[in-house]
Amino acid sequence: MRKPFVAGNWKMNTDGNSSVSLAKAIACGSSNIVGRSVSVAVFPPFNYLTSVFKALNKSNIALGAQDFYFEPDGAFTGEISVAMLKDVGCNYALCGHSERRHVIGETDELINKKVDAAISGGILPILCVGELLDERKASQTNKVITRQIKKGLAGLNAEKISAVTIAYEPVWAIGTGLTATPQQAQDAHKLIRNLLAEIYEARLSEEIRILYGGSVKPENTAELMQQQDVDGVLVGGASLKADSFLSIIQAAV
Numbered sequence: 001m002r003k004p005f006v007a008g009n010w011k012m013n014t015d016g017n018s019s020v021s022l023a024k025a026i027a028c029g030s031s032n033i034v035g036r037s038v039s040v041a042v043f044p045p046f047n048y049l050t051s052v053f054k055a056l057n058k059s060n061i062a063l064g065a066q067d068f069y070f071e072p073d074g075a076f077t078g079e080i081s082v083a084m085l086k087d088v089g090c091n092y093a094l095c096g097h098s099e100r101r102h103v104i105g106e107t108d109e110l111i112n113k114k115v116d117a118a119i120s121g122g123i124l125p126i127l128c129v130g131e132l133l134d135e136r137k138a139s140q141t142n143k144v145i146t147r148q149i150k151k152g153l154a155g156l157n158a159e160k161i162s163a164v165t166i167a168y169e170p171v172w173a174i175g176t177g178l179t180a181t182p183q184q185a186q187d188a189h190k191l192i193r194n195l196l197a198e199i200y201e202a203r204l205s206e207e208i209r210i211l212y213g214g215s216v217k218p219e220n221t222a223e224l225m226q227q228q229d230v231d232g233v234l235v236g237g238a239s240l241k242a243d244s245f246l247s248i249i250q251a252a253v
């Protein structure tokens with residue numbers, strides 16, 4: 001019912017040439033399945049969005065941004081608006097990635113404004129949530145996820161929420177080589193789906209895709225995807241090599 005979704009977050013990596021060749025290799029190697037059996041999106045750095053958009057050409061791979069600012073325009077030096085993202089061909093944007101929360105210091109309130117602004121401006125937001133290692137050790141995982149979901153989606157009506165994808169990314173698993181066990185991922189995803197059913201309604205909660213992120217590799221994708229509430233993966237490091245990202249796409253179908 002929910003089509004698998006594989007998203008590649010390139011973070012602050014690649015350059016002009018490598019971003020274009022990576023995009024072309026991914027588009028070429030996945031053309032037989034992307035769109036039909038799986039949704040795929042890549043999230044390059046801002047300055048390569050235009051060239052990656054051209055490189056993706058007529059493929060069904062969507063383009064996304066790693067961040068943006070919620071205001072439509074004005075004196076916000078260094079920031080990028082939703083309309084600017086649309087202008088260069090983006091369909092998606094990450095909101096509240098753990099590196100934005102914990103390195104840059106974004107709050108739940110700011111992330112909520114971004115989710116709302118993305119939807120209003122016609123960009124599909126991927127709201128990222130997930131607990132720190134200390135929070136997991138202190139049995140705070142459910143409390144943290146519940147807060148991030150409730151505050152991140154505050155004020156959004158049912159129509160708006162249907163544009164949202166959620167990504168559960170335990171912070172201790174991002175870029176560390178540690179992956180949540182399939183059961184840990186399923187437990188968190190089930191919690192999120194139950195929260196969505198509680199805030200909105202069961203039917204809507206069944207339609208929203210929930211991705212897992214945190215050291216996803218070709219070897220662990222199939223097992224994660226077998227979990228009932230894991231609808232896809234958000235991939236960092238392993239999305240920077242065409243071979244491994246293509247293997248993850250295949251394993252997600």
Ligand code: PEP
Binds near residue numbers: 009174176
């Ligand atoms: C990410 O960037 O969202 C991520 C999960 O990174 P990695 O796959 O490298 O852990």
